Amino acid sequence: MTSDLHTTARRLGKLIEPIAAAVYFAPEAQQRYEALGLNYFEGYFCSRSACLGAAPWRVVSGVFAAFKPSVVEQAVTGGWQKTDPQSLLEARLAGARDQIVRMAGEPGDDMVRAADLLLELTEGVDMSGRPLFSGLAGLPVPEADDPVGRLWRAADRVREHRGDGHIAAWINHLDSTEVTVLSELWWGIEPGSYVWTRGWDGDDVAAARARLTERGLLDADGDLTDDGQALREEIECATDRAERTVIDRLGDRADELFGMLEPWSKAMVGKGGYPARASNLFS
Numbered sequence: 001m002t003s004d005l006h007t008t009a010r011r012l013g014k015l016i017e018p019i020a021a022a023v024y025f026a027p028e029a030q031q032r033y034e035a036l037g038l039n040y041f042e043g044y045f046c047s048r049s050a051c052l053g054a055a056p057w058r059v060v061s062g063v064f065a066a067f068k069p070s071v072v073e074q075a076v077t078g079g080w081q082k083t084d085p086q087s088l089l090e091a092r093l094a095g096a097r098d099q100i101v102r103m104a105g106e107p108g109d110d111m112v113r114a115a116d117l118l119l120e121l122t123e124g125v126d127m128s129g130r131p132l133f134s135g136l137a138g139l140p141v142p143e144a145d146d147p148v149g150r151l152w153r154a155a156d157r158v159r160e161h162r163g164d165g166h167i168a169a170w171i172n173h174l175d176s177t178e179v180t181v182l183s184e185l186w187w188g189i190e191p192g193s194y195v196w197t198r199g200w201d202g203d204d205v206a207a208a209r210a211r212l213t214e215r216g217l218l219d220a221d222g223d224l225t226d227d228g229q230a231l232r233e234e235i236e237c238a239t240d241r242a243e244r245t246v247i248d249r250l251g252d253r254a255d256e257l258f259g260m261l262e263p264w265s266k267a268m269v270g271k272g273g274y275p276a277r278a279s280n281l282f283s
Contacts, residue, residue, distance in 0.1 A: 003248075004243060005240055005243075005247050006240045008247050009030075009239075009240040009246075010236075011254075011258060012247070012258070013159075013162050014265075015070065015265045016118075016162075016261070016265070017265075017274070018266075018268040018274035019100070019151070019261065019265055020152065020156045020158070020159035020267055021274060022100075022269075022273040022274040023092060023099060023152070024044060024048075025273060025274060025275065026094075026098075026099035026272065027098065028098040028099045028102070029091065030043060030049070030095070031094075031101065032092075032094060032095050033088070033131075034089060035091075036087055036088070037083065038078075038079055038083065039078075041074070041104055042078050042205050043079070045075040045079060046080060046083070046085075046088055047074060047078035047089075047092045048064075048250040049063065049064070049076070049132075050088040051132070051135030051136045051138065052087070053083075053085050055072040056071075057072050057075075057076035057077055060072050060076050062129045066176050066179060066180055066198050067198045068176075068177075070199070072199075072202065079256070089139065089186050093153070097146070097148045097149045098150070099268075099272070099273065100151070100152060100264070100268070102265075103268050103270070103272070103273050104267040107151075110260050111151050111264075112147045112151075113245040114151060114257060114261060115150040115153075118151070118158050118257070119157070120172050120249060121158060121249050122137065122154075122157045125245050125246070127282065128169055129164065130160075130164035130165070131164065132160045132163065132164055133157060133160045133161040133164050136153075137157060139153065141154070145262075147152050153228075158246065159245060162239060162243055162246075165238075165242030166235075166239040166242075168238075169236075169238035169242065170235045173235065174231075176200075177195065177204050177207070177208035178208045178212055179235075180194060180195040181208045181212065182212065182231070182232050185223065186229065189277075191222065209222060212228065216228075218255070226253040260274060
């Protein structure tokens with residue numbers, strides 16, 4: 001892996017994250033899910049997985065990977081009793097579009113250019129082992145007369161392409177609780193402050209910490225050992241390597257694309273958008 005691949009892949013991921021993932025915190029999307037009868041968790045799991053159709057909870061749990069299965073079961077089973085994938089796909093796109101306009105302002109011609117560049121990065125790439133990306137790749141892309149929707153769809157594809165690659169990078173080394181515990185420490189955030197968002201409780205976390213300590217990845221104080229630090233860094237490097245095709249396609253246009261994405265990415269962080277506390281986690 002070259003340093004350029006590593007640097008460019010992580011920079012792309014960091015800029016895309018707030019643009020694509022702010023929808024999970026968007027009141028514009030939540031109101032639409034509520035109108036369909038869904039609570040927050042049903043809206044989150046069913047809207048994100050709707051690109052796979054009305055997939056059963058076990059499939060969603062496997063695709064999303066880091067969440068406690070019982071949490072996924074309750075949300076997905078409940079959600080699909082109330083609505084259907086197409087209704088949620090439409091609500092999600094509309095919510096994302098309205099949120100971006102509210103936070104980042106009305107679009108200009110550069111938004112179409114950025115969207116087209118992002119679409120080019122993933123159009124027709126190998127879908128092997130990338131279930132969520134594959135589902136998104138099958139969805140229609142808004143036309144250029146809907147630049148906000150087009151940008152968001154393109155950003156979501158790029159985000160989940162990396163996300164699928166990230167799961168493949170850690171799955172042979174850690175289980176779902178362990179990777180979240182290890183990531184908190186690697187990011188340098190308060191232990192326990194992120195893992196609970198994946199549905200794991202205190203007993204789950206304590207058991208994961210014990211396993212990680214036994215393997216020499218955590219020390220007796222619960223801090224990362226050198227081996228733990230090295231493993232988590234290697235997982236991120238493997239994630240970068242899985243983005244080689246995307247980064248190769250970007251080529252010498254990285255500065256152009258990043259220059260367009262940066263102000264929108266920053267604008268999507270804050271109240272009613274991507275949480276500020278999370279915006280620095282994806283390095």
